[in-house]
Amino acid sequence: MATEHKSNPTEVKPLGKYEAMNATDLAGHIQRLPPEEASTLLARLPESQAADALAELDAEHSIDLLDALPSPLLSSLLGLLAPNRAADLIGYLHPARRREVLSAVPAETSASIAALLRYPVDSAGGIMSNRFIALQADQTIEECHHMLRAREKEETEDVAYLYVTDAQKKLVGVVSLRDLVFRKPDRRIGEIMSREVAHVQVDDDQEKIAQLFERHHYLGLPVLEHDGTIVGVVPASEVIDVVQEEATEDMQLMVGLSGEEHALTPWRRSFKPRLLWLNINLVTAFAAASVVNLFESTIAQWTVLAVFLPIIAGQGGNAGIQTLTVIIRAMATGEVSAGDGKKALFKELILGLLNGLAIGLAVGTLCFIWKGSFVLGVVVAAAMLLNMLAAALSGVLVPYGLRALRIDPALASSIIVTTVTDVAGFFFFLGLATLVLHWHSVAGFLKSWVPLLPN
């Protein structure tokens, strides 16, 4: 048997190299291995090191690895993690496997993990840690010192503050660790604590929480149930992840990605969601094509119009996405509230008008120089101006509209905005060109309705 083991290349690889690695580097290495190899490596490492590496894994990236790990191993490793880390990982398992894995974790930890799993992943409850130390208002500082010393080994999220609760576990105050160091040992917590405690509700959205942290530079905030009991702590370090995640989600949703795709996501996983949105984009592209189709006879008479289609659409689309990006970002960072929509719209319309005039004039002039047709230049310039206004309008109204419908304002927004600018741009451009081509009949038609029009 021993010789057979030696012939197995996985078995003879010296572990020493891995044992010397810190948890983060090890996690990075594991994440790049095929799931089966990663699973074998985790099984061979000392349990505490394997658990530390697991804690550093990016849960979203590690679904295949988690699926490959034998349940008993996964249970014993998760039992060694902080409950919120364990919950992050377990959250990605199928419900049946989740129950199986959780049932083999020590009861207390398993209850703690299960408690965290009740909250949506993007709520305060989903990102908080429920390992924290609560003090009582009637304790003296010295009593606290004793209590803290007794619990020294626990890994808790103290984020420089300790929270004070009453007998019903309701939050009544906060003291800083510094206070415990500085103040006289015989003073009571109730005398030195601050009673105004910034906090979040357990179901608050993580984006709102990130805005609070950004504005006030908190190092941590306590999380309360609706009855005022404290159930956890959100540390600033966790909020950094939230901000990255939300930014990635916004950027991706805007252009029709899943919101969770990574550069090294296996292509099999990316294929379907991308194709879905490309198909939706296809429908919108056909909408733009039908506008061109409406005016096919105009293009047949005046082929050079086709040359300017990409300019009208491209400029309008770019301007619309500039506006959209500013608005989506302002919504995410909390810079604009609902009442600011009008101000933002006004600003964008002014910019659309001015840039439309400037770009319209430039495009019209270039067109005149290139093609020698003054009329064509005027048509291109006018269509450009109108499309820049459509771009400004849709760049603001699309995200505000989505939000009013309680849809993520980023969702497919750039696809919608470019559809508006394509459709509107082609309609203005080819419509104006058609009016020009048929000017005599248009004039005749107008005269039949407005008999007083001068001849």
Place this chain on the structure above:
Amino acid sequence: MATEHKSNPTEVKPLGKYEAMNATDLAGHIQRLPPEEASTLLARLPESQAADALAELDAEHSIDLLDALPSPLLSSLLGLLAPNRAADLIGYLHPARRREVLSAVPAETSASIAALLRYPVDSAGGIMSNRFIALQADQTIEECHHMLRAREKEETEDVAYLYVTDAQKKLVGVVSLRDLVFRKPDRRIGEIMSREVAHVQVDDDQEKIAQLFERHHYLGLPVLEHDGTIVGVVPASEVIDVVQEEATEDMQLMVGLSGEEHALTPWRRSFKPRLLWLNINLVTAFAAASVVNLFESTIAQWTVLAVFLPIIAGQGGNAGIQTLTVIIRAMATGEVSAGDGKKALFKELILGLLNGLAIGLAVGTLCFIWKGSFVLGVVVAAAMLLNMLAAALSGVLVPYGLRALRIDPALASSIIVTTVTDVAGFFFFLGLATLVLHWHSVAGFLKSWVPLLPN
């Protein structure tokens, strides 16, 4: 004079309403006032409250307000702020005014602010706080308690850790505030400190620092000069701002915005930078238009081609921007290193091929159903497939190329990628259509070169 005062509406507004506001709300209110009114209000508020509100201002948003504040008032308010906050604000003043304001700030604070201003705003030095407490290794815990108690009033960034330095101010270790609470008072810092201290260099880029915090969930990191002396601390709370800022910058640079525009930035400030990029986009749009122009005679013969131009360009552009968004984001979060470029390219090419086949087939079939021309369907499908491959290729190569040239990989990247997909798409589509139209002469030409070709 008293009656004259009463007739001035600004003067009679009761201050009470503002005095009851917390600093953040007050800052938000001030930021929405016209600069002159805001300046008047700040002058009338109690100095400490005005300083607190100033500390909460978003520096980037407040350039006009800072310009409107009289220098003596600004100097005395800045003197009350933490040096890193003061430096953030002063950094936005013109150099001459900066010197004037700084000269009236108390010498010690002014030196501290000036020290911070030496570092680039997006480096560790630019985001750190230089108010921190350093311990000595040979102090006992009890001595530390005395020292800390003596400095209790100072606002320092302790972020739950205290750093230990030697006589040359070089960082030699770290103790947690909890250690000071838990351990016996007669132990020396050198015995209980941890000697391995994660840290950053003063000129490290803020994006790299954000990646470190995200990976390791630090609450704070010490900042070292190249000789190992500690010069500041970056708290996690500050990194939240950095992450938001970098995400905003990436999103904006991609689409040709300044990287610093906000939804409520006055339009006068946004006008020029936007117009600049719209003009650059115009040049690229003309590049796409010239490709169409090359094939004008083909379109004159086969007008329906114009109808499909927006579909080829729109789908290719959307697919390219999907790829680009994934790559830019992966670069920002540190998910891909230089060596991962090939893997990412491979994944995107596979997706481009598969989605190109799927979308090409769909577009080709729809085209055949709509227009009844099988040949047109094949041309559209083939051009679609080729353009999806061009989209994948440019979506990866553009950001990697920009980075290789030491340019921000996000800069104008979506403009470049959509130019590639427009130009390539039109070229494939109209080029193939021309080959089909002139198939007889093409076949004849080929035969003259390959005489063995069957008739």
